Amino acid sequence: MKPDLHTLGPLIALIALIVLGALLNSAFLAPANITNVLARSAFIGMIAVGMTFVITAGGLDLSVGSMAAFLAGIAIIAMNAALPGLGENWGTILIGMGVAILGGIAAGFLNGALITKARIEPFIVTLGTMGIFRSLVTWLADGGTLSLDYGLRTLYRPVYYGGIGWVTWPIIAFALTAFAGEWIMRHSRFGRHVEAIGSNDRVARYSAIDVGRVRLLTYMLLGLLVGLSTVLYVPRLGSASGSTGVLWELEAIAAVIIGGTALKGGRGRVWGTVVGVLILSLIDNILNLADLVSPYLNGAIQGVIIVLAVVLQREKRTADER
Amino acid sequence: MQRRNLMKAAALAAILGGAGAAYAQDAEKKIIGVSIPSATHGFMGGLNWHAQDSIERLGETYPQLEFVLSTAGDAASQVSDIEDMMATRNIDALVVLPFESEPLTAPVAAVKDAGKFVTVVDRGLSQDGIEDLYVAGDNTAFGRVAGEYFSENLEPGSKVVVLRGIPTTLDNERVEAFQAALEGSEIEILDMEHGNWNRDDAFTVMQDFLSKYPEIDAVWAADDDMAIGVLEAISAAGRSEEMWVIGGAGMKQIVERIMNNDPQLPVNVTYPPALISSAIEMTALNFVSNAPMAGRYIIGSQLITPENAEQFYYPDSPF
Numbered sequence: 001m002k003p004d005l006h007t008l009g010p011l012i013a014l015i016a017l018i019v020l021g022a023l024l025n026s027a028f029l030a031p032a033n034i035t036n037v038l039a040r041s042a043f044i045g046m047i048a049v050g051m052t053f054v055i056t057a058g059g060l061d062l063s064v065g066s067m068a069a070f071l072a073g074i075a076i077i078a079m080n081a082a083l084p085g086l087g088e089n090w091g092t093i094l095i096g097m098g099v100a101i102l103g104g105i106a107a108g109f110l111n112g113a114l115i116t117k118a119r120i121e122p123f124i125v126t127l128g129t130m131g132i133f134r135s136l137v138t139w140l141a142d143g144g145t146l147s148l149d150y151g152l153r154t155l156y157r158p159v160y161y162g163g164i165g166w167v168t169w170p171i172i173a174f175a176l177t178a179f180a181g182e183w184i185m186r187h188s189r190f191g192r193h194v195e196a197i198g199s200n201d202r203v204a205r206y207s208a209i210d211v212g213r214v215r216l217l218t219y220m221l222l223g224l225l226v227g228l229s230t231v232l233y234v235p236r237l238g239s240a241s242g243s244t245g246v247l248w249e250l251e252a253i254a255a256v257i258i259g260g261t262a263l264k265g266g267r268g269r270v271w272g273t274v275v276g277v278l279i280l281s282l283i284d285n286i287l288n289l290a291d292l293v294s295p296y297l298n299g300a301i302q303g304v305i306i307v308l309a310v311v312l313q314r315e316k317r318t319a320d321e322r
Numbered sequence: 323m324q325r326r327n328l329m330k331a332a333a334l335a336a337i338l339g340g341a342g343a344a345y346a347q348d349a350e351k352k353i354i355g356v357s358i359p360s361a362t363h364g365f366m367g368g369l370n371w372h373a374q375d376s377i378e379r380l381g382e383t384y385p386q387l388e389f390v391l392s393t394a395g396d397a398a399s400q401v402s403d404i405e406d407m408m409a410t411r412n413i414d415a416l417v418v419l420p421f422e423s424e425p426l427t428a429p430v431a432a433v434k435d436a437g438k439f440v441t442v443v444d445r446g447l448s449q450d451g452i453e454d455l456y457v458a459g460d461n462t463a464f465g466r467v468a469g470e471y472f473s474e475n476l477e478p479g480s481k482v483v484v485l486r487g488i489p490t491t492l493d494n495e496r497v498e499a500f501q502a503a504l505e506g507s508e509i510e511i512l513d514m515e516h517g518n519w520n521r522d523d524a525f526t527v528m529q530d531f532l533s534k535y536p537e538i539d540a541v542w543a544a545d546d547d548m549a550i551g552v553l554e555a556i557s558a559a560g561r562s563e564e565m566w567v568i569g570g571a572g573m574k575q576i577v578e579r580i581m582n583n584d585p586q587l588p589v590n591v592t593y594p595p596a597l598i599s600s601a602i603e604m605t606a607l608n609f610v611s612n613a614p615m616a617g618r619y620i621i622g623s624q625l626i627t628p629e630n631a632e633q634f635y636y637p638d639s640p641f
Contacts, residue, residue, distance in 0.1 A: 025534065032559070033533040040526060143361030143370045144640025145547075147575070161558050236525070237554055243363045243520050243547075288515055288530035295516050296489055 009312035042170035048252040049181040050222030056268030062126040065248030066133035072240035073137040075100040101227035108223020112216035138242035145241040153238040160235040181270040198265025355413035360393040368595030368641025376599040397421040415439035457601040463623040465496035469503025478508035480539040485517035524551030546573030590626040
């Protein structure tokens with residue numbers, strides 16, 4: 001079997017970044033730094049895996065960053081409200097987790113239903129819900145910050161910081177999500193339907209695929225993953241505000257595209273997405289560790305690397321198709 | 323982003339339009355328009371709360387005054403807000419905290435040319451002499467007071483890292499004053515990065531500082547939202563004993579910890595979000611009293627210590 005050239009571009013970029021980082025600073029490959037980078041990639045990473053399905057099916061979701069902030073907000077409110085009744089224990093925290101996950105599924109259903117049932121463009125629907133979720137969390141926080149009760153936070157904290165040795169729970173959750181996502185995309189009927197709809201939804205419809213249902217499910221899956229990443233995000237700082245999760249949607253979409261999934265749909269690469277997420281976090285990490293350029297230019301460096309990663313992958317593809 | 327802000331502006335215009343229709347003309351009344359940035363982070367959240375609080379209080383005290391408050395997500399929608407206030411509410415005075423200096427200068431000058439009383443808060447306009455009253459915090463003092471605390475309380479040869487805010491002139495003024503105050507103290511600034519006045523960004527930047535530098539004696543987080551992210555990163559790395567952190571602006575959770583003599587948070591530097599209250603109050607006094615209310619009013623930055631922390635603690639404010 002010929003090696004898949006499409007996936008090599010981003011992988012080469014990732015390896016180049018790792019080599020660059022190791023050359024610039026010896027602290028780069030220290031276990032603590034690797035743990036930090038992987039753990040902070042987990043939020044965007046899990047969301048990006050969900051986004052891969054939505055984009056592969058020809059959709060788009062701009063609301064995920066605001067949705068994460070909103071879910072973090074309601075989870076914190078729920079836990080603080082349950083505290084006097086249930087006390088400081090895992091029961092209270094499970095309620096918060098449940099609120100985040102069910103809320104995520106419900107929010108995904110809302111987006112998906114508006115897109116598939118009301119037949120509104122995904123861009124417009126999720127642009128609308130993006131504003132709605134963001135305003136709701138600012139309103140709930142009264143313009144300030146929602147903070148989890150201190151005792152509960154101490155109890156909940158190991159969910160972000162704890163784990164098995166250096167491998168913390170967010171890393172484990174991210175890895176499991178990636179494996180499951182890859183399996184679903186490659187080997188399940190749902191995954192094949194998603195790709196079929198993205199390449200040509202009319203043909204998919206004639207092939208007796210329930211296009212609306214599959215599309216709706218991709219948004220609900222994404223909502224579920226946003227909920228799960230919120231479960232991991234809340235214990236990190238124990239707070240949510242209007243500035244939580246700003247621009248996460250664009251980072252997730254960028255990671256998906258860097259990874260080789262076509263923005264027009266039809267071809268989903270979960271592993272590519274994982275590589276894309278790691279590239280984005282590593283750029284930030286290396287720029288902080290290295291003093292290469294003025295911090296004013298960090299955004300420009302990121303932009304150049306994103307475009308380069310995609311260019312690399314496009315050239316391989318056209319060479320392949322020729 | 324652009325589209326989202328457009329939507330916000332449209333929603334705001336709808337609200338303003340609705341309020342305008344319900345408004346009955348009253349010749350005796352003076353109307354004061356207040357235009358501020360929306361609550362996007364802790365400090366602005368506090369500022370919004372104080373603005374609403376003083377409007378409510380002044381509205382009850384002086385029935386002859388009426389207030390119009392609008393919040394904007396960016397400079398362009400703030401300009402539209404001000405134009406709407408002039409066109410539909412016929413305001414007598416404008417209290418404005420400009421989102422950015424350049425784009426707001428001409429629209430505010432137009433309000434002034436129409437003969438209205440103009441109060442500019444915190445961020446100056448790019449031309450002098452437009453406003454009647456200027457109320458602001460002191461960014462230079464904000465950096466200097468923190469810098470002085472560092473140079474007085476650290477041994478020569480100590481190493482510090484600095485988290486900067488969103489790249490702006492305001493942030494530059496603070497950092498320059500901080501560096502100037504450290505001059506001659508032989509304290510080394512290892513590194514400075516932008517944490518954008520955001521908890522998550524500050525957390526990430528501090529994690530990377532901790533990986534990069536085996537020895538850090540103190541951190542100037544320059545903002546209390548950033549201080550919270552920084553503290554969390556330090557505690558996750560298990561290096562809480564090694565360094566202390568100075569934030570800024572007087573967030574209530576931080577002030578509370580200073581009151582309790584937290585060794586990791588020895589002091590804080592004020593940059594009160596309540597400065598908007600001073601501005602609204604003074605503008606109101608211009609209409610209800612004979613006290614002269616023109617000129618410049620600069621609110622100094624003070625050092626909050628465990629001894630005086632109580633007087634800076636506002637439990638009701640969201641910030």
